[in-house]
Amino acid sequence: xxxxxxxxxxxxxxxxxxxxxxxxxxxxxxxxxxxxxxxxxxxxxxxxxxxxxxxxxxxxxxxxxxxxxxxxxxxxxxxxxxxxxxxxxxxxxxxxxxxxxxxxxxxxxxxxxxxxxxxxxxxxxxxxxxxxxxxxxxxxxxxxxxxxxxxxxxxxxxxxxxxxxxxxxxxxxxxxxxxxxxxxxxxxxxxxxxxxxxxxxxxxxxxxxxxxxxxxxxxxxxxxxxxxxxxxxxxxxxxxxxxxxxxxxxxxxxxxxxxxx
Amino acid sequence: xxxxxxxxxxxxxxxxxxxxxxxxxxxxxxxxxxxxxxxxxxxxxxxxxxxxxxxxxxxxxxxxxxxxxxxxxxxxxxxxxxxxxxxxxxxxxxxxxxxxxxxxxxxxxxxxxxxxxxxxxxxxxxxxxxxxxxxxxxxxxxxxxxxxxxxxxxxxxxxxxxxxxxxxxxxxxxxxxxxxxxxxxxxxxxxxxxxxxxxxxxxxxxxxxxxxxxxxxxxxxxxxxxxxxxxxxxxxxxxxxxxxxxxxxxxxxxxxxxxxxxxxxxxxxxxxxxxxxxxxxxxxxxxxxxxxxxxxxxxxxxxxxxxxxxxxxxxxxxxxxxxxxxxxxxxxxxxxxxxx
Numbered sequence: 001x002x003x004x005x006x007x008x009x010x011x012x013x014x015x016x017x018x019x020x021x022x023x024x025x026x027x028x029x030x031x032x033x034x035x036x037x038x039x040x041x042x043x044x045x046x047x048x049x050x051x052x053x054x055x056x057x058x059x060x061x062x063x064x065x066x067x068x069x070x071x072x073x074x075x076x077x078x079x080x081x082x083x084x085x086x087x088x089x090x091x092x093x094x095x096x097x098x099x100x101x102x103x104x105x106x107x108x109x110x111x112x113x114x115x116x117x118x119x120x121x122x123x124x125x126x127x128x129x130x131x132x133x134x135x136x137x138x139x140x141x142x143x144x145x146x147x148x149x150x151x152x153x154x155x156x157x158x159x160x161x162x163x164x165x166x167x168x169x170x171x172x173x174x175x176x177x178x179x180x181x182x183x184x185x186x187x188x189x190x191x192x193x194x195x196x197x198x199x200x201x202x203x204x205x206x207x208x209x210x211x212x213x214x215x216x217x218x219x220x221x222x223x224x225x226x227x228x229x230x231x232x233x234x235x236x237x238x239x240x241x242x243x244x245x246x247x248x249x250x251x252x253x254x255x256x257x258x259x260x261x
Numbered sequence: 262x263x264x265x266x267x268x269x270x271x272x273x274x275x276x277x278x279x280x281x282x283x284x285x286x287x288x289x290x291x292x293x294x295x296x297x298x299x300x301x302x303x304x305x306x307x308x309x310x311x312x313x314x315x316x317x318x319x320x321x322x323x324x325x326x327x328x329x330x331x332x333x334x335x336x337x338x339x340x341x342x343x344x345x346x347x348x349x350x351x352x353x354x355x356x357x358x359x360x361x362x363x364x365x366x367x368x369x370x371x372x373x374x375x376x377x378x379x380x381x382x383x384x385x386x387x388x389x390x391x392x393x394x395x396x397x398x399x400x401x402x403x404x405x406x407x408x409x410x411x412x413x414x415x416x417x418x419x420x421x422x423x424x425x426x427x428x429x430x431x432x433x434x435x436x437x438x439x440x441x442x443x444x445x446x447x448x449x450x451x452x453x454x455x456x457x458x459x460x461x462x463x464x465x466x467x468x469x470x471x472x473x474x475x476x477x478x479x480x481x482x483x484x485x486x487x488x489x490x491x492x493x494x495x496x497x498x499x500x501x502x503x504x505x506x507x508x509x510x511x512x513x514x515x516x517x518x519x520x521x522x523x524x525x526x527x528x529x530x531x532x533x534x535x536x537x538x539x540x541x542x543x544x545x546x547x548x549x550x551x552x553x554x555x556x557x558x559x560x561x562x563x564x565x566x567x568x569x570x571x572x573x574x575x576x577x578x579x580x581x582x583x584x585x586x587x588x589x590x591x592x593x594x595x596x597x598x599x600x601x
Binding site for chain 2: 153157158160161162163164166167169170171172173174176226229232233234
C-alpha cells in the first residue's frame with residue numbers, strides 16, 4: 001500500500017513539473033492552481049505513507065535512508081506551504097516540485113537501504129533530534145531553491161535582454177530576503193535538533209558529528225555575515241545552493257552512521 | 262436580431278477628426294437617448310475614448326437603424342462625410358471582442374481599453390439603454406478579453422522605454438515605495454521615467470543638473486530635492502535608482518567611482534538607467550555586484566522584444582476570438598426573440 005501511495009505522490013509531482021515545463025515552453029508561465037493542487041495532493045499522499053510506516057515501525061519513520069528521503073520530501077513541501085503562503089513568490093512551487101520529485105525518484109528507483117534499523121528502546125529526544133534535523137533540511141532545500149531562483153534572476157537582469165523568465169521570476173530583492181530567512185529558519189530548527197541530540201546523551205560517530213557541525217557552521221556563518229552586511233545576497237545564494245548539494249551528497253553517509261549498531 | 266457597430270478610430274481618422282466626435286460626461290446620456298429614439302433600435306452602447314468613438318446597437322431592422330445612426334453622426338459632427346466604418350452582426354461582434362482584448366489598440370495588448378469599455382457599458386446599462394443581446398455581448402467581450410490576456414502573451418512586457426524601466430525597477434526591488442531616485446541631468450525622458458516611478462510609490466527624488474535652476478524647477482514640480490551637479494555623489498547615499506541623461510561627452514559614472522560608493526550601499530541593489538548618448542555610465546559598471554545597468558539601447562531592445570512577442574500572439578488571440586464569435590452567433594440564433 002505504501003508503495004502505491006509513494007508512486008501516486010511521485011506521479012502528482014511529475015504532472016506538476018510536466019505542466020510547468022509545458023507552460024514555460026509555450027511562453028505561458030504562471031503555473032497557477034494545478035501546480036498547487038498537485039503539491040497538496042502529493043503532500044497528503046506522503047503524509048499517509050509516513051503515517052502508515054510510522055504505525056508499522058512504532059516510531060517516527062526515519063529509520064533507513066529510504067525513510068529519510070521520503071521524510072525530507074515531505075518536509076520540503078511542508079516548508080514550501082509555510083513559506084509559499086508567507087512570501088507568495090511566483091514560481092517557487094515550479095522550482096520546488098522538480099527537487100522533491102528528484103529526491104522521491106531517487107528513493108524509489110535506486111537500490112538504497114530500505115530496511116528500518118529499529119532501536120530497542122524508543123527515545124523521544126533522539127526521535128525529535130532526527131525529525132527536526134530532516135525538517136531543517138527541508139528549509140535548507142527551499143533556501144537552495146530560492147537561492148537558485150535568485151541566481152537565475154540575477155543572470156536575467158545582468159544580461160539586459162528581458163525575456164519570459166525575467167518577467168515571471170519574483171523580484172530579486174524578495175528572493176534574497178526569502179533565501180536569507182529560510183536559512184534562518186533551517187538554522188533554528190537544526191540548532192534545536194542538535195540540542196535534542198545532546199539531551200538524549202546518544203553516542204555520535206566522529207565523522208557524523210563533524211559533518212553535521214560543519215553544515216551547521218556553514219549556515220551560521222551565512223546568517224552572521226548577512227547580518228553584519230559582509231556577505232552579498234548573491235554569495236549567500238551560491239553558498240545556500242552549494243551547502244544543500246553537500247547535504248544531499250553526505251546524507252547517505254550520515255544516515256548510515258546514525259543506524260543503531 | 263442584429264448587432265451593429267459604427268465608429269471612427271485611430272486607424273481611419275486623425276485626432277482632429279476624432280475630437281469632433283468625442284462624447285463624454287452628460288453628453289453621453291443625451292447621445293444615448295438620441296440613439297435609443299432611432300426607430301427599430303432596441304439597445305445602444307457608446308464607447309468614447311481618446312482613440313475611438315464607437316456606437317454599438319441591437320436591432321431587427323439593420324438598414325433603417327444604420328441610416329438613423331449615420332444621421333446621428335452627421336448631425337453631431339456638422340460635416341456630411343465622416344470617415345465612419347460600419348459593421349453588421351458578425352463583424353461587429355468580432356470587432357468588439359478585438360477592441361476589448363486590446364488587439365485594435367494603438368499599442369497592441371494595452372489593458373486600459375477594457376476598463377473604458379466596462380465604463381461605457383455600465384453607463385449605458387444604468388441608463389437603461391441596453392437590451393438582452395447587448396448585455397450578453399458585452400459580458401462575453403469582458404470574458405473574452407480576460408481569457409485572451411490570461412492565456413496568451415498579448416500583454417507581455419512593456420512597450421516603451423519608460424515603462425520598461427519602471428518594470429525592471431519592480432523586478433529588482435519589488436515594492437518601490439520608500440525607494441530613493443536620483444536624476445543626473447534633467448532630460449525629458451528621464452523626467453517621464455522619474456514621474457512614473459513616483460506614481461509607483463518612490464519616496465524621494467534628487468535632481469542634479471548642470472543648470473541648477475532647471476534642477477530646482479524640476480525638483481519642485483515632482484516634489485523632489487535639487488543638488489548642485491558637482492556634488493551629486495555626496496547626495497548618493499541610500500539612492501536605489503539612478504537615472505542619467507546628461508550631455509557629458511564622457512562617462513561621468515565610472516566603475517572606480519561607483520565601487521567606492523557601493524561599499525556604503527551595503528547589500529541594497531542599485532539600478533542605473535542610462536538614457537544619455539554618449540553614455541553617462543561606463544559599461545563595466547554592470548559587472549559590479551548588486552548593480553544593474555541598462556542603457557537606452559537595452560531598454561529599447563526589451564521594448565521591441567515585447568512588441569514582437571505581442572505581435573506574434575495576435576494569430577492565437579484571433580483564433581480564440583473567432584471561437585467566441587461563433588459561440589455568440591449560435592446563442593443569438595437560439596435567442597432571436599429576446600428583444601428587451
